[in-house]
Amino acid sequence: MSKLLSPGDAARPTLERWLTGPRIAGLPMPEAGSAPPKLSFEFFPPRTEALETQLWTCIHRLELLRPRFVSVTYGAGGTTQARTHATVARLVQETALTPAAHLTCVGATRDEVDAVARQYWDAGVRHIVALRGDAPPGTAYAPHPGGYAYAADLVAGLKRVADFEISVAAYPETHPTALSPQDDLDTLKRKLDAGATRAITNFFFDTAVYLRFLDRCLAAGISAPIVPGIMPVTNVAGLRKMSTLSGVAVPDWLYRMFDGLDEDLETRRMVAAVVAAEQVRLLQVNGVDEFHFYTLNRADLTFAIAHILGVRPA
Numbered sequence: 001m002s003k004l005l006s007p008g009d010a011a012r013p014t015l016e017r018w019l020t021g022p023r024i025a026g027l028p029m030p031e032a033g034s035a036p037p038k039l040s041f042e043f044f045p046p047r048t049e050a051l052e053t054q055l056w057t058c059i060h061r062l063e064l065l066r067p068r069f070v071s072v073t074y075g076a077g078g079t080t081q082a083r084t085h086a087t088v089a090r091l092v093q094e095t096a097l098t099p100a101a102h103l104t105c106v107g108a109t110r111d112e113v114d115a116v117a118r119q120y121w122d123a124g125v126r127h128i129v130a131l132r133g134d135a136p137p138g139t140a141y142a143p144h145p146g147g148y149a150y151a152a153d154l155v156a157g158l159k160r161v162a163d164f165e166i167s168v169a170a171y172p173e174t175h176p177t178a179l180s181p182q183d184d185l186d187t188l189k190r191k192l193d194a195g196a197t198r199a200i201t202n203f204f205f206d207t208a209v210y211l212r213f214l215d216r217c218l219a220a221g222i223s224a225p226i227v228p229g230i231m232p233v234t235n236v237a238g239l240r241k242m243s244t245l246s247g248v249a250v251p252d253w254l255y256r257m258f259d260g261l262d263e264d265l266e267t268r269r270m271v272a273a274v275v276a277a278e279q280v281r282l283l284q285v286n287g288v289d290e291f292h293f294y295t296l297n298r299a300d301l302t303f304a305i306a307h308i309l310g311v312r313p314a
Ligand SMILES: Cc1cc2nc3c(=O)[nH]c(=O)nc-3n(C[C@H](O)[C@H](O)[C@H](O)COP(=O)(O)OP(=O)(O)OC[C@H]3O[C@@H](n4cnc5c(N)ncnc54)[C@H](O)[C@@H]3O)c2cc1C
Pocket: 072, 073, 074, 075, 076, 077, 078, 102, 103, 104, 129, 130, 131, 132, 133, 134, 149, 150, 151, 152, 168, 169, 170, 175, 176, 177, 178, 179, 184, 187, 188, 191, 200, 201, 202, 203, 229
Protein backbone atom coordinates (compact mmCIF):
# COMPACT_ATOMS: atom_id res chain seq x y z
CA MET A 1 0.00 0.00 0.00
CA SER A 2 2.75 2.48 0.99
CA LYS A 3 4.29 2.00 -2.45
CA LEU A 4 1.28 3.77 -3.98
CA LEU A 5 1.74 6.92 -1.91
CA SER A 6 3.69 9.83 -3.33
CA PRO A 7 6.11 11.69 -1.04
CA GLY A 8 3.61 14.45 -0.21
CA ASP A 9 0.84 11.99 0.67
CA ALA A 10 1.90 11.28 4.20
CA ALA A 11 1.13 14.87 5.18
CA ARG A 12 -2.42 14.78 3.77
CA PRO A 13 -5.39 13.69 5.89
CA THR A 14 -6.26 10.02 5.40
CA LEU A 15 -9.78 10.68 4.07
CA GLU A 16 -8.60 13.15 1.45
CA ARG A 17 -5.84 10.78 0.43
CA TRP A 18 -8.35 7.96 0.09
CA LEU A 19 -10.79 10.04 -1.91
CA THR A 20 -8.21 11.36 -4.35
CA GLY A 21 -5.85 8.39 -4.53
CA PRO A 22 -5.80 5.46 -6.94
CA ARG A 23 -9.06 3.52 -7.09
CA ILE A 24 -9.93 0.00 -8.09
CA ALA A 25 -12.82 1.26 -10.23
CA GLY A 26 -10.62 3.60 -12.24
CA LEU A 27 -12.70 3.40 -15.44
CA PRO A 28 -14.43 6.66 -16.37
CA MET A 29 -18.14 6.60 -15.49
CA PRO A 30 -20.74 7.42 -18.17
CA GLU A 31 -21.66 11.10 -18.19
CA ALA A 32 -24.48 12.06 -15.85
CA GLY A 33 -27.78 11.99 -17.72
CA SER A 34 -26.52 9.68 -20.48
CA ALA A 35 -28.92 6.91 -21.52
CA PRO A 36 -28.48 3.64 -19.61
CA PRO A 37 -27.54 0.59 -21.70
CA LYS A 38 -30.18 -1.67 -23.21
CA LEU A 39 -30.49 -5.02 -21.49
CA SER A 40 -31.97 -8.40 -22.25
CA PHE A 41 -32.13 -11.44 -20.00
CA GLU A 42 -32.05 -15.16 -20.72
CA PHE A 43 -33.89 -17.77 -18.65
CA PHE A 44 -34.23 -21.51 -18.96
CA PRO A 45 -37.55 -23.34 -18.56
CA PRO A 46 -37.89 -24.82 -15.04
CA ARG A 47 -37.99 -28.58 -14.47
CA THR A 48 -39.69 -28.67 -11.09
CA GLU A 49 -42.22 -26.64 -9.13
CA ALA A 50 -39.48 -25.32 -6.82
CA LEU A 51 -37.41 -24.16 -9.81
CA GLU A 52 -40.53 -22.59 -11.30
CA THR A 53 -41.01 -20.53 -8.15
CA GLN A 54 -37.34 -19.50 -8.28
CA LEU A 55 -37.68 -18.50 -11.95
CA TRP A 56 -40.75 -16.34 -11.37
CA THR A 57 -39.20 -14.61 -8.36
CA CYS A 58 -36.25 -13.85 -10.63
CA ILE A 59 -38.48 -12.62 -13.49
CA HIS A 60 -40.48 -10.30 -11.23
CA ARG A 61 -37.32 -8.71 -9.81
CA LEU A 62 -35.64 -8.25 -13.19
CA GLU A 63 -38.88 -6.99 -14.78
CA LEU A 64 -38.33 -3.75 -12.85
CA LEU A 65 -35.24 -3.08 -14.98
CA ARG A 66 -37.42 -2.92 -18.13
CA PRO A 67 -35.29 -5.12 -20.40
CA ARG A 68 -35.82 -4.85 -24.13
CA PHE A 69 -36.73 -8.52 -24.22
CA VAL A 70 -36.32 -11.69 -22.18
CA SER A 71 -35.53 -14.98 -23.86
CA VAL A 72 -36.33 -18.56 -22.86
CA THR A 73 -34.03 -21.38 -23.98
CA TYR A 74 -35.05 -24.55 -25.78
CA GLY A 75 -33.58 -27.74 -24.30
CA ALA A 76 -31.09 -29.73 -26.38
CA GLY A 77 -32.89 -31.28 -29.36
CA GLY A 78 -36.16 -29.56 -28.42
CA THR A 79 -36.51 -31.56 -25.20
CA THR A 80 -38.11 -28.65 -23.36
CA GLN A 81 -40.55 -27.72 -26.12
CA ALA A 82 -43.63 -27.79 -23.88
CA ARG A 83 -41.92 -26.10 -20.92
CA THR A 84 -40.38 -23.40 -23.09
CA HIS A 85 -43.79 -22.73 -24.62
CA ALA A 86 -45.51 -22.65 -21.21
CA THR A 87 -42.93 -20.20 -19.81
CA VAL A 88 -43.11 -17.91 -22.84
CA ALA A 89 -46.93 -18.01 -22.87
CA ARG A 90 -47.01 -17.07 -19.17
CA LEU A 91 -44.63 -14.17 -19.88
CA VAL A 92 -47.10 -12.90 -22.50
CA GLN A 93 -50.12 -13.33 -20.24
CA GLU A 94 -48.80 -12.17 -16.89
CA THR A 95 -46.08 -9.60 -17.52
CA ALA A 96 -45.38 -6.50 -19.57
CA LEU A 97 -42.14 -8.09 -20.80
CA THR A 98 -41.40 -8.82 -24.45
CA PRO A 99 -40.57 -12.52 -24.69
CA ALA A 100 -38.26 -14.15 -27.22
CA ALA A 101 -38.55 -17.91 -27.63
CA HIS A 102 -35.42 -19.92 -28.53
CA LEU A 103 -36.12 -22.45 -31.25
CA THR A 104 -33.76 -25.07 -32.71
CA CYS A 105 -34.07 -27.05 -35.94
CA VAL A 106 -31.95 -30.10 -35.00
CA GLY A 107 -33.80 -33.43 -35.17
CA ALA A 108 -37.07 -32.03 -36.50
CA THR A 109 -38.80 -31.74 -39.86
CA ARG A 110 -39.59 -28.35 -41.34
CA ASP A 111 -43.29 -28.96 -40.73
CA GLU A 112 -42.68 -29.66 -37.04
CA VAL A 113 -40.56 -26.54 -36.62
CA ASP A 114 -43.04 -24.39 -38.55
CA ALA A 115 -45.89 -25.70 -36.38
CA VAL A 116 -44.04 -24.67 -33.19
CA ALA A 117 -43.34 -21.24 -34.69
CA ARG A 118 -46.99 -20.82 -35.66
CA GLN A 119 -48.04 -21.69 -32.08
CA TYR A 120 -45.73 -18.94 -30.82
CA TRP A 121 -47.14 -16.42 -33.26
CA ASP A 122 -50.71 -17.35 -32.23
CA ALA A 123 -49.75 -16.96 -28.56
CA GLY A 124 -48.59 -13.40 -29.27
CA VAL A 125 -44.84 -14.07 -29.44
CA ARG A 126 -43.12 -11.95 -32.08
CA HIS A 127 -39.43 -12.61 -31.40
CA ILE A 128 -37.55 -15.89 -31.96
CA VAL A 129 -33.91 -16.71 -31.18
CA ALA A 130 -33.21 -19.08 -34.09
CA LEU A 131 -30.58 -21.79 -33.54
CA ARG A 132 -29.36 -24.95 -35.16
CA GLY A 133 -28.97 -26.87 -31.89
CA ASP A 134 -26.56 -29.73 -31.25
CA ALA A 135 -26.53 -33.45 -31.92
CA PRO A 136 -26.69 -35.73 -28.84
CA PRO A 137 -23.34 -35.84 -26.99
CA GLY A 138 -20.73 -38.01 -28.72
CA THR A 139 -22.35 -37.78 -32.14
CA ALA A 140 -21.65 -35.43 -35.03
CA TYR A 141 -24.35 -33.04 -36.22
CA ALA A 142 -26.22 -34.09 -39.33
CA PRO A 143 -29.20 -32.20 -40.74
CA HIS A 144 -32.56 -33.95 -40.38
CA PRO A 145 -33.79 -35.19 -43.77
CA GLY A 146 -36.65 -32.85 -44.53
CA GLY A 147 -35.55 -30.45 -41.82
CA TYR A 148 -33.88 -27.04 -41.85
CA ALA A 149 -30.19 -27.91 -42.21
CA TYR A 150 -28.63 -24.91 -40.43
CA ALA A 151 -29.70 -21.84 -38.52
CA ALA A 152 -29.62 -19.67 -41.67
CA ASP A 153 -32.19 -22.01 -43.28
CA LEU A 154 -34.29 -21.84 -40.11
CA VAL A 155 -34.25 -18.02 -40.18
CA ALA A 156 -35.49 -18.01 -43.79
CA GLY A 157 -38.18 -20.60 -42.91
CA LEU A 158 -39.40 -18.60 -39.89
CA LYS A 159 -39.69 -15.49 -42.02
CA ARG A 160 -41.97 -17.48 -44.35
CA VAL A 161 -44.17 -18.49 -41.37
CA ALA A 162 -44.62 -14.93 -40.08
CA ASP A 163 -42.84 -11.62 -39.77
CA PHE A 164 -40.91 -12.52 -36.60
CA GLU A 165 -38.10 -10.42 -35.18
CA ILE A 166 -35.20 -12.88 -35.23
CA SER A 167 -31.97 -13.03 -33.22
CA VAL A 168 -29.19 -15.54 -33.92
CA ALA A 169 -26.06 -16.83 -32.18
CA ALA A 170 -22.51 -15.53 -32.68
CA TYR A 171 -19.21 -16.89 -31.42
CA PRO A 172 -16.40 -14.41 -30.59
CA GLU A 173 -14.04 -17.38 -30.17
CA THR A 174 -15.41 -19.21 -33.26
CA HIS A 175 -17.91 -22.09 -33.16
CA PRO A 176 -16.09 -25.36 -32.34
CA THR A 177 -17.09 -27.02 -35.63
CA ALA A 178 -16.45 -24.05 -37.92
CA LEU A 179 -13.78 -24.69 -40.54
CA SER A 180 -12.11 -21.37 -39.73
CA PRO A 181 -12.91 -18.01 -38.10
CA GLN A 182 -13.71 -16.63 -41.58
CA ASP A 183 -16.07 -19.58 -42.23
CA ASP A 184 -17.82 -18.76 -38.95
CA LEU A 185 -18.24 -15.10 -39.98
CA ASP A 186 -19.71 -16.26 -43.31
CA THR A 187 -22.20 -18.42 -41.37
CA LEU A 188 -23.17 -15.43 -39.21
CA LYS A 189 -23.57 -13.22 -42.27
CA ARG A 190 -25.82 -15.81 -43.96
CA LYS A 191 -28.09 -15.80 -40.88
CA LEU A 192 -28.35 -12.02 -40.90
CA ASP A 193 -28.85 -11.88 -44.68
CA ALA A 194 -31.67 -14.44 -44.28
CA GLY A 195 -33.59 -12.01 -42.07
CA ALA A 196 -32.14 -11.95 -38.53
CA THR A 197 -31.62 -8.45 -37.14
CA ARG A 198 -29.30 -9.09 -34.21
CA ALA A 199 -26.73 -11.59 -32.99
CA ILE A 200 -26.24 -12.54 -29.35
CA THR A 201 -22.80 -13.86 -28.51
CA ASN A 202 -21.78 -16.92 -26.63
CA PHE A 203 -20.31 -15.94 -23.25
CA PHE A 204 -16.64 -14.98 -23.11
CA PHE A 205 -14.22 -13.77 -20.46
CA ASP A 206 -11.55 -12.01 -22.47
CA THR A 207 -13.02 -8.64 -23.40
CA ALA A 208 -10.36 -8.09 -26.07
CA VAL A 209 -11.56 -11.21 -27.87
CA TYR A 210 -15.07 -9.74 -28.17
CA LEU A 211 -13.82 -6.32 -29.29
CA ARG A 212 -11.60 -7.91 -31.95
CA PHE A 213 -14.58 -10.01 -33.08
CA LEU A 214 -16.64 -6.81 -33.51
CA ASP A 215 -13.86 -5.42 -35.68
CA ARG A 216 -13.83 -8.56 -37.83
CA CYS A 217 -17.64 -8.43 -38.18
CA LEU A 218 -17.45 -4.83 -39.37
CA ALA A 219 -14.67 -5.70 -41.81
CA ALA A 220 -16.90 -8.53 -43.15
CA GLY A 221 -19.70 -6.02 -43.80
CA ILE A 222 -21.82 -7.07 -40.81
CA SER A 223 -23.54 -4.02 -39.39
CA ALA A 224 -26.27 -5.65 -37.25
CA PRO A 225 -25.84 -5.34 -33.47
CA ILE A 226 -23.62 -8.09 -31.99
CA VAL A 227 -24.85 -8.08 -28.40
CA PRO A 228 -22.34 -9.46 -25.87
CA GLY A 229 -23.64 -12.41 -23.82
CA ILE A 230 -22.57 -11.92 -20.23
CA MET A 231 -22.44 -14.84 -17.84
CA PRO A 232 -21.71 -14.04 -14.20
CA VAL A 233 -19.81 -17.17 -13.18
CA THR A 234 -20.02 -18.66 -9.70
CA ASN A 235 -19.06 -22.23 -10.50
CA VAL A 236 -15.65 -22.55 -12.16
CA ALA A 237 -15.62 -26.34 -11.89
CA GLY A 238 -18.75 -26.49 -14.08
CA LEU A 239 -17.24 -23.85 -16.30
CA ARG A 240 -14.14 -25.95 -16.99
CA LYS A 241 -16.38 -28.70 -18.42
CA MET A 242 -18.57 -26.29 -20.37
CA SER A 243 -15.63 -24.37 -21.84
CA THR A 244 -14.10 -27.53 -23.30
CA LEU A 245 -17.35 -28.25 -25.14
CA SER A 246 -18.06 -24.70 -26.25
CA GLY A 247 -14.56 -23.56 -27.17
CA VAL A 248 -14.67 -20.64 -24.74
CA ALA A 249 -11.27 -19.85 -23.23
CA VAL A 250 -11.25 -19.51 -19.46
CA PRO A 251 -8.26 -17.37 -18.44
CA ASP A 252 -6.05 -18.63 -15.61
CA TRP A 253 -6.77 -15.52 -13.57
CA LEU A 254 -10.44 -16.52 -13.44
CA TYR A 255 -9.60 -19.91 -11.94
CA ARG A 256 -7.27 -18.18 -9.46
CA MET A 257 -10.07 -15.82 -8.42
CA PHE A 258 -12.11 -18.80 -7.22
CA ASP A 259 -9.20 -20.74 -5.77
CA GLY A 260 -10.10 -22.31 -2.41
CA LEU A 261 -13.76 -21.23 -2.57
CA ASP A 262 -15.32 -24.56 -3.60
CA GLU A 263 -17.26 -24.83 -0.35
CA ASP A 264 -18.01 -21.11 -0.01
CA LEU A 265 -20.86 -20.16 -2.33
CA GLU A 266 -21.46 -16.79 -0.68
CA THR A 267 -17.93 -15.56 -1.40
CA ARG A 268 -18.01 -17.07 -4.89
CA ARG A 269 -21.12 -15.00 -5.65
CA MET A 270 -19.39 -11.83 -4.49
CA VAL A 271 -16.33 -12.60 -6.58
CA ALA A 272 -18.61 -13.35 -9.57
CA ALA A 273 -20.23 -9.93 -9.21
CA VAL A 274 -16.83 -8.17 -9.17
CA VAL A 275 -15.57 -10.09 -12.22
CA ALA A 276 -18.72 -9.52 -14.29
CA ALA A 277 -18.97 -5.87 -13.19
CA GLU A 278 -15.44 -5.23 -14.39
CA GLN A 279 -16.17 -6.99 -17.68
CA VAL A 280 -19.31 -4.96 -18.44
CA ARG A 281 -17.72 -1.67 -17.39
CA LEU A 282 -14.76 -2.35 -19.67
CA LEU A 283 -17.16 -3.04 -22.53
CA GLN A 284 -19.17 0.07 -21.65
CA VAL A 285 -16.14 2.37 -21.81
CA ASN A 286 -15.41 0.81 -25.19
CA GLY A 287 -18.81 1.99 -26.46
CA VAL A 288 -20.92 -1.13 -25.93
CA ASP A 289 -24.44 -0.12 -24.90
CA GLU A 290 -26.37 -3.40 -25.22
CA PHE A 291 -25.91 -6.43 -22.99
CA HIS A 292 -27.56 -9.86 -22.86
CA PHE A 293 -27.32 -11.59 -19.46
CA TYR A 294 -27.32 -15.34 -18.97
CA THR A 295 -29.20 -15.11 -15.66
CA LEU A 296 -29.30 -18.85 -14.85
CA ASN A 297 -32.72 -17.98 -13.38
CA ARG A 298 -31.26 -15.97 -10.49
CA ALA A 299 -31.80 -12.25 -10.23
CA ASP A 300 -29.27 -11.00 -7.69
CA LEU A 301 -26.03 -10.95 -9.72
CA THR A 302 -27.70 -9.65 -12.88
CA PHE A 303 -29.55 -6.98 -10.87
CA ALA A 304 -26.34 -5.79 -9.19
CA ILE A 305 -24.34 -5.69 -12.43
CA ALA A 306 -27.15 -3.86 -14.24
CA HIS A 307 -27.14 -1.33 -11.39
CA ILE A 308 -23.41 -0.78 -11.83
CA LEU A 309 -24.08 -0.13 -15.53
CA GLY A 310 -26.46 2.65 -14.54
CA VAL A 311 -29.77 0.83 -14.98
CA ARG A 312 -32.34 1.64 -12.28
CA PRO A 313 -35.69 -0.02 -11.49
CA ALA A 314 -38.75 1.68 -12.92
C1 LIG B 1 -27.03 -16.90 -27.61
C2 LIG B 1 -27.12 -18.42 -27.76
C3 LIG B 1 -28.29 -19.06 -27.39
C4 LIG B 1 -28.40 -20.46 -27.53
N1 LIG B 1 -29.58 -21.07 -27.15
C5 LIG B 1 -29.72 -22.42 -27.33
C6 LIG B 1 -30.94 -23.09 -26.99
O1 LIG B 1 -31.90 -22.47 -26.49
N2 LIG B 1 -31.03 -24.43 -27.21
C7 LIG B 1 -30.01 -25.16 -27.76
O2 LIG B 1 -30.14 -26.38 -27.95
N3 LIG B 1 -28.82 -24.56 -28.08
C8 LIG B 1 -28.65 -23.22 -27.89
N4 LIG B 1 -27.47 -22.59 -28.22
C9 LIG B 1 -26.34 -23.42 -28.72
C10 LIG B 1 -26.38 -23.66 -30.24
O3 LIG B 1 -27.51 -24.44 -30.59
C11 LIG B 1 -25.08 -24.38 -30.62
O4 LIG B 1 -23.98 -23.53 -30.41
C12 LIG B 1 -25.05 -25.00 -32.01
O5 LIG B 1 -23.90 -25.86 -32.09
C13 LIG B 1 -24.91 -24.02 -33.16
O6 LIG B 1 -26.05 -23.31 -33.35
P1 LIG B 1 -26.06 -22.07 -34.39
O7 LIG B 1 -27.45 -21.58 -34.45
O8 LIG B 1 -25.00 -21.11 -34.08
O9 LIG B 1 -25.69 -22.87 -35.74
P2 LIG B 1 -25.32 -22.40 -37.21
O10 LIG B 1 -25.29 -20.93 -37.32
O11 LIG B 1 -26.18 -23.16 -38.17
O12 LIG B 1 -23.80 -22.89 -37.40
C14 LIG B 1 -23.17 -23.80 -36.57
C15 LIG B 1 -22.14 -24.58 -37.37
O13 LIG B 1 -22.78 -25.35 -38.39
C16 LIG B 1 -21.97 -25.41 -39.54
N5 LIG B 1 -22.66 -24.79 -40.69
C17 LIG B 1 -23.49 -23.70 -40.67
N6 LIG B 1 -23.97 -23.45 -41.91
C18 LIG B 1 -23.43 -24.39 -42.73
C19 LIG B 1 -23.55 -24.68 -44.11
N7 LIG B 1 -24.32 -23.93 -44.94
N8 LIG B 1 -22.86 -25.74 -44.62
C20 LIG B 1 -22.07 -26.50 -43.84
N9 LIG B 1 -21.92 -26.28 -42.51
C21 LIG B 1 -22.58 -25.25 -41.96
C22 LIG B 1 -20.68 -24.69 -39.21
O14 LIG B 1 -19.77 -25.64 -38.68
C23 LIG B 1 -21.12 -23.72 -38.11
O15 LIG B 1 -20.05 -23.37 -37.27
C24 LIG B 1 -27.30 -21.22 -28.06
C25 LIG B 1 -26.11 -20.55 -28.39
C26 LIG B 1 -26.00 -19.16 -28.25
C27 LIG B 1 -24.71 -18.47 -28.59
